Amino acid sequence: xxxxxxxTETVGRLPGDRDMWIMVLGxxxxxxxxxxxxxxxxxxxxxxFLVAQQHxxxxxxxxxxxxxxxxxxxxxxxxxxIRAGDVQKSIALVVSGGVxxxxxxxxxxxxWASKIAAGHTNSDMFYSFYYVITGVHLIHVLIGLIVxxxxxxxxxxxxxxxxxxxxxGATYWHMVDLLWVIIFALFYVMR
Amino acid sequence: xxxxxxxRDVWWMTWFFPAWYAVFGVIICLLTRVTPPPRPDxxxxxxxxxxxxxxxxxxIGFTLLLILLGGAAMTNGLVCYQIKxxxxxxxFAYGYIGGMSVGALPGFLLVTVCFLTAxxxxxxxxxxxxLLYDLGMLSYNGSLGCFTAAYLVLAIAxxxxxxxxxxxxxxxxxxxxxxxxxxxxxxxxxxxxAFAWNGSIAFWLAVxxxxxxxxxxxxxxxxxxxxxxxxxxAQMVAAQ
Numbered sequence: 001x002x003x004x005x006x007x008t009e010t011v012g013r014l015p016g017d018r019d020m021w022i023m024v025l026g027x028x029x030x031x032x033x034x035x036x037x038x039x040x041x042x043x044x045x046x047x048x049f050l051v052a053q054q055h056x057x058x059x060x061x062x063x064x065x066x067x068x069x070x071x072x073x074x075x076x077x078x079x080x081x082i083r084a085g086d087v088q089k090s091i092a093l094v095v096s097g098g099v100x101x102x103x104x105x106x107x108x109x110x111x112w113a114s115k116i117a118a119g120h121t122n123s124d125m126f127y128s129f130y131y132v133i134t135g136v137h138l139i140h141v142l143i144g145l146i147v148x149x150x151x152x153x154x155x156x157x158x159x160x161x162x163x164x165x166x167x168x169g170a171t172y173w174h175m176v177d178l179l180w181v182i183i184f185a186l187f188y189v190m191r
Numbered sequence: 192x193x194x195x196x197x198x199r200d201v202w203w204m205t206w207f208f209p210a211w212y213a214v215f216g217v218i219i220c221l222l223t224r225v226t227p228p229p230r231p232d233x234x235x236x237x238x239x240x241x242x243x244x245x246x247x248x249x250x251i252g253f254t255l256l257l258i259l260l261g262g263a264a265m266t267n268g269l270v271c272y273q274i275k276x277x278x279x280x281x282x283f284a285y286g287y288i289g290g291m292s293v294g295a296l297p298g299f300l301l302v303t304v305c306f307l308t309a310x311x312x313x314x315x316x317x318x319x320x321x322l323l324y325d326l327g328m329l330s331y332n333g334s335l336g337c338f339t340a341a342y343l344v345l346a347i348a349x350x351x352x353x354x355x356x357x358x359x360x361x362x363x364x365x366x367x368x369x370x371x372x373x374x375x376x377x378x379x380x381x382x383x384x385a386f387a388w389n390g391s392i393a394f395w396l397a398v399x400x401x402x403x404x405x406x407x408x409x410x411x412x413x414x415x416x417x418x419x420x421x422x423x424x425a426q427m428v429a430a431q
Contacts, residue, residue, distance in 0.1 A: 023363035037391045136370055
């Protein structure tokens with residue numbers, strides 16, 4: 001297989017484009033920094049973090065994980081649909097993936113509001129990390145919704161319709177999903 | 192006129208850009224001692240001692256910075272020039288210049304005046320020295336977020352541009368800048384820990400990302416100037 005065939009081949013090449021992979025790998029490196037620093041502070045204040053963690057609602061965390069993983073799966077199927085040439089199905093799948101992202105933001109907003117109402121503000125060290133890291137992740141979800149919106153706009157325009165564009169959006173959206181799974185494990189599950 | 196002379200002004204600015212930041216780095220790191228940042232969680236007496244210890248270099252460094260500060264605006268002008276070469280229209284270029292200039296007041300001038308004022312009368316009430324120390328550092332590091340709008344304008348311009356003046360990945364690096372700098376807002380709430388003005392997340396990770404962004408920008412400005420030279424010489428050959 002040669003590089004010139006890459007528009008039609010689905011294996012043996014980088015999905016999306018190089019620029020988005022730089023974004024994803026660099027962004028994950030920055031998040032790795034946040035996670036390492038969180039772990040260091042957790043190791044220094046183990047008891048305090050464990051007590052604070054008890055007040056997180058793991059059920060809503062699980063629901064949000066399921067919502068985002070499902071959303072990621074829908075976007076992955078959108079890539080398969082556009083590769084098979086089914087534009088309408090691909091658009092529908094990207095839109096439903098985006099609905100998942102919006103639902104995630106609503107649930108997260110509710111979770112934040114209920115935590116703040118219960119007095120778990122950022123004056124507690126565990127919650128200061130919780131708000132900053134989930135907040136930064138929320139910004140990523142918001143950017144992801146914009147990305148998915150751009151993908152839908154490009155798919156609706158026959159002149160600009162490209163499978164690569166859906167792959168770029170999916171690459172970013174999977175990163176958002178992956179980061180959440182790590183945040184969920186570190187903040188909600190790890191004892 | 193040869194092609195080398197046609198955009199010589201752009202080349203001058205392209206070299207001036209890293210030179211200015213090198214001088215700026217020496218001033219803030221070695222002379223004025225605001226980077227790496229002094230601790231926020233110290234007593235008034237320790238803040239007075241900080242100014243006593245670095246009295247001379249703070250005065251030299253910040254008066255020097257007052258003279259050189261306009262150079263930062265000139266480096267922004269070069270980025271503005273390259274944005275104007277994009278296919279997006281000059282409104283983004285003006286947006287970048289305007290956004291960057293908003294950050295200059297809290298980001299440089301306020302800390303300069305605060306630290307020079309503190310160094311001016313070292314026998315002042317320690318509580319007032321302490322206030323100038325906090326005000327200067329909160330303004331200097333806490334103002335990181337002021338540049339967010341400029342980075343957003345730059346990222347959008349790069350993503351929309353069809354002339355490929357800058358590669359798309361640089362738009363994404365600018366988005367990292369936005370995110371790390373939004374976190375810098377936490378400095379106003381935390382006197383110590385990861386989110387303080389000397390914190391590992393709020394300050395150090397932001398500085399690493401800024402260094403990557405600045406280093407990439409310096410290289411990309413060079414590349415954009417080279418491409419412009421090549422284009423102009425091709426046009427001249429075609430015209431002959």
